[in-house]
Amino acid sequence: MNSSSSTTTTTTTTTTTPNSNLSIWSLSYYFNLWNKQFTEPDSSEETRKTVLRLTExxxxxxxxxxxxxxxxxxxFAKSKFKFLMVYIHSSQHPSSHSFCKEVLFTREFKEFIExxxxxxxxxxxxxxxxRMCNLLEVTTFPxxxxxxxxxxxxxxxxxQPVRLELFQGNQLSTKQSAMTIIRTSVSHYEPSLVAAKADHDLREQDRFIRQEQDEAFYQSLKEDQEKERIRLEKxxxxxxxxxxxxxxxxxxINFQTELxxxxxxxxxxxxxxxxxKQPNGVDITKLVIRLHDGSKLQRNFLITDTIEFVMDFIDTHIQEPIENYVLSTHYPKKQYSDLKSTLKDEGLYPDSVLFLSEL
Known part of the structure; x- marks a missing residue:
């Protein structure tokens, strides 16, 4: 008899004093923060561990x-334009255990939620x-x-995300009641979300069209700029x-004029x-000069005249620059490249035949 009474008392205490439990959890939470040098646990890792414990x-x-x-x-919910359903579990609350077993972990509820x-x-x-308990003002579980x-x-x-409804305690006692109350509440809000999504999709479509138009414009502008660059370069x-x-x-012209x-x-x-022969006793020599085109020149020169002087004479009779030519004899073969040398020095007297050839 005493054992039964003790069990009843324990159950009543657990199911009717959620705020006391929250206070205990608050103290535990801040105590853990102190022990961990005020470093917040990774919420993604906490979620992963919670899911692992529930599925196990x-x-x-x-x-x-x-x-x-x-x-x-x-x-993620925002990007999909869907409502986010947040479930807060308490392993110490018996109703959470029955909710998971009878509602949350069933095929019908799975399909309904997904x-x-x-x-x-x-x-x-x-x-x-x-933090979610405090934020959503949860008073009992599930x-x-x-x-x-x-x-x-x-x-x-x-x-910012807004809490539209909070379902807790006896509202979630059965699978059917949970699905009904959720469906009824959502039917009140869903048209507004659908309309907002339609507006969003329309804006996105307009933005996409403008983006395509802008890209087409910039592509055309780029092509025009490239054509203009090619034209200017040409x-x-x-x-x-x-x-x-x-x-x-x-x-x-300047060269021809100078020439x-x-x-x-x-x-x-x-x-x-x-x-x-000159009065001063300087003898003369007769030179016959065959040009590179087959024609010939003939003139008397003083034996004291230089090879350069003979080249200057030839220069007055040909069109090309004389710098590209040299005088020579056929036999014995000799080229006269020393322009300062006299005809007497080169033995080109009393007469001689010279040939003009290209260098």
């Missing part, structure tokens, strides 16, 4: 749990679980909270070619041809 105890048939931190679960929601779980014994993660006109006033090449040709032509002026200056040196 209740099996693998359950809604897909987001194996991440709460903030990451919120971001068709409509993103599901995330935490344990009140962990730091993130305790506890399910419906979170809107998107900015939905009429439901939220900012981009014009620059043509300009440089034209300037080069003009310079070459001007250089040629002609030089020949005219030299021609004055050959106006008077010596015909006989």
């Amino acid at each position: 105890r209740f099996g693998e048939t359950h809604p897909t749990f987001r194996m991440s931190s709460y903030n990451e679960a919120v971001s 068709a409509n929601y993103i599901f995330w779980v935490c344990d009140v014994s962990t730091s993130i679980g305790l 506890a399910l909270s419906l979170i809107c993660c998107n900015n939905v006109p009429g439901l939220t006033t900012s981009s 014009e620059e090449q043509e300009r440089l070619k034209r300037e080069r040709e003009e310079k070459e032509e001007q250089d040629r 002609e002026e030089r020949k005219q200056r030299k021609q004055k040196l050959f106006i008077n041809e010596p015909k006989q």
Whole structure:
């Protein structure tokens, strides 16, 4: 009799004093923080361990749990435009055990949740679980909270996640009651979320179209710039070619002019041809010069005249620059490259035949 009474008392205490348990857990949480030098545990790792403990105890048939931190679960639900369902578990609360066994870890509830929601779980014994209890104002277990993660006109006033509903305790006592109350509550909010998603999709479509248009514009602009670059480069090449040709032509004209002026200056040196021995006793020599084109020149020179003087005479009769030629004899073969040497020094008297050849 006393044993039965003790059991009843213990059960009553466990199921009716959640706030006392929360206080104990709060003290435990802050004590753990002190022991860990105030370093927060990794919430993703806490979630992973919570899921592992639940699946080891209740099996693998359950809604897909987001194996991440709460903030990451919120971001994921937001990206999918779905409600986030948060389950807070308490291993010390008997109703949590029956909820997991009879509701959460069943095929029907799994299919119901996965068709409509993103599901995330935490344990009140962990730091993130305790914070979620305080944030969602949980008073008993089991506890399910419906979170809107998107900015939905009429439901939220900012981009922060908002708790729309909190289902806890006896509301989740059976699978049917849990699914019914969730479905009924969501039917009130879902049209607003659907409308917000439609607006979002329309904006995204417009943004995508604008992005495509911008990309097409920038691609066209890039192609036009490339064409303009090629055109300018071609014009620059043509300009440089034209300037080069003009310079070459001007250089040629200047060279021809200089060559002609030089020949005219030299021609004055050959106006008077010596015909006989000079009064000062200097003899003359008769030179016959065969040019490279087969023609020939003939003239009398003083034996004191230099090879350079003979070349100057030839220069007045040919079109090409004389610097490209040399005088020579056929036999014996000899080239006269010393321009300062006299005809007498080279033995080119009283007469001689010379040949003009290219260097």
